[in-house]
Amino acid sequence: MGSVLLPTLTRKREVDTLIRDTLDKVLVLRFGRSDDPNCLHLDDILSKSSREISNFATVALVDIDAEEIQVYVNYFDITYLPSTVFFFNAHHMKMDSGTADHTKWIGSFHRKQDFIDVVEAIYRGAMKGKLIVSCPLPPERIPRFQLLFKDV
Template sequence: MSSYLLTVQTKKQEVDAIIKGTINKVLVLCFGHASDPVCLQLDDVLFKSAREVSKFASVALVDNNSNEIQVYVKYFDITFIPSTVFFFNAHHMKMDFGTADLTKWVGAYHKKQDFIDVVQVYI
């Protein structure tokens, strides 16, 4: 993903640091590609939402094309983009979105309130 508005993680060490360093907040990691129009639309929704959720959540983008990130791509089975993974106090959070996959949200949030509603479930 490519965004001048949100932090983009391209290295495993960066992702490790943000997971370990986000305490008492939900960490939202969105995996995607810079060239994908759905990811760009998601970037816009996340940016517009980031300030409103900043007291209880942090949002970061993860560049799915980066070779160093592939360990996370394989671990979370990121086969469809965009995919969003949630953490709290360095622990991966699972949630029932009505699909067989409880590890991540697959797809984009179309409106700011859609994203905020999902994040608020974690608090």
């Protein structure tokens, strides 16, 4: 379901193929549920931004309730929804946003321009060969969560 404009992935093979075949663009994968209010807010921002970032990014939604997707849910330790993961040329891109978890963006973005700024920062860093970039947003616009890591 999800957004009309953005593809929703429910199979591991679909996610694998998209990660492998998205070249020279940032791949944005939103993990969540199509009926969750926070996910719907983020989906609205993603779909409104998708045209503006289409030259350097591709966006897809991943349904975390799909059985085959549980491999990714466990791998990325997705416990809070929505969670957004970034890739560039099949490499997992990380972002230092001052939170404990650099592997994903947890929560929604406050506004469309925040999302565009983050994706652009990841793209610019990736083009320079970096695998981790600094978050361009001011601290007050970065969602904060108390993270509990499993088996730590």
